[in-house]
Amino acid sequence: NAGVTQTPKFQVLKTGQSMTLQCAQDMNHEYMSWYRQDPGMGLRLIHYSVGAGITDQGEVPNGYNVSRSTTEDFPLRLLSAAPSQTSVYFCASSFVTTGRSGYGYTFGSGTRLTVV
Amino acid sequence: RKEVEQDPGPFNVPEGATVAFNCTYSNSASQSFFWYRQDCRKEPKLLMSVYSSGNEDGRFTAQLNRASQYISLLIRDSKLSDSATYLCVVIPNTGNQFYFGTGTSLTVIP
Numbered sequence: 723n724a725g726v727t728q729t730p731k732f733q734v735l736k737t738g739q740s741m742t743l744q745c746a747q748d749m750n751h752e753y754m755s756w757y758r759q760d761p762g763m764g765l766r767l768i769h770y771s772v773g774a775g776i777t778d779q780g781e782v783p784n785g786y787n788v789s790r791s792t793t794e795d796f797p798l799r800l801l802s803a804a805p806s807q808t809s810v811y812f813c814a815s816s817f818v819t820t821g822r823s824g825y826g827y828t829f830g831s832g833t834r835l836t837v838v
Numbered sequence: 839r840k841e842v843e844q845d846p847g848p849f850n851v852p853e854g855a856t857v858a859f860n861c862t863y864s865n866s867a868s869q870s871f872f873w874y875r876q877d878c879r880k881e882p883k884l885l886m887s888v889y890s891s892g893n894e895d896g897r898f899t900a901q902l903n904r905a906s907q908y909i910s911l912l913i914r915d916s917k918l919s920d921s922a923t924y925l926c927v928v929i930p931n932t933g934n935q936f937y938f939g940t941g942t943s944l945t946v947i948p
Contacts, residue, residue: 755936757938762846762940763940764925764938764939764940764941765882765925765938767935767936770935780935812881812882814936826872826874826884826887826927827874827882827884827927827936828884829881829882829883830881831880831881832880832881
């Protein structure tokens with residue numbers, strides 16, 4: 723099993739450009755999410771999905787769109803890149819966790835994005 | 839108020855030392871708790887779950903104190919390979935969002 727696969731690993735964008743960060747998992751996880759990680763800020767949730775066709779906003783959704791057309795894929799779109807979006811982006815997936823302990827996340831290896 | 843708060847450290851300890859980290863959470867209805875480990879420039883990886891009765895995994899012990907709303911991680915006999923950032927994770931009873939602490943940096947010194 724590949725687990726959670728993120729592409730690309732590195733990306734440099736110019737201000738105003740758009741792009742899509744790809745995330746795919748092969749573990750049949752219902753729950754998928756996108757985080758950004760910045761120094762001193764920890765991991766902050768951007769968007770998440772509890773199943774195909776269902777998405778919701780996290781803590782920092784502005785400037786990002788998501789869709790979940792299949793269980794496996796959860797792409798993150800940057801609509802018009804800004805320098806403030808320079809960050810490391812992680813996709814993560816898990817089984818739906820309500821009421822359960824022990825079902826942690828599986829993370830992708832991250833995308834390092836620089837917006838100039 | 840943040841959902842989860844951690845002392846960022848850094849903790850610099852000699853090999854063989856015992857070190858403990860705490861993490862406090864604000865939602866008393868939180869249901870599930872985890873510790874993750876993140877190496878430099880890598881993704882976080884699950885270290886261990888935290889159960890109400892406390893649990894051990896080798897040199898690592900995790901505990902939950904619901905009354906005071908904190909979880910802890912104790913590392914005994916520290917190894918150089920334990921150097922990393924340790925993140926606590928709290929899941930509220932709605933179960934739809936994981937809340938991460940900002941992480942505690944540990945460096946084990948020879």
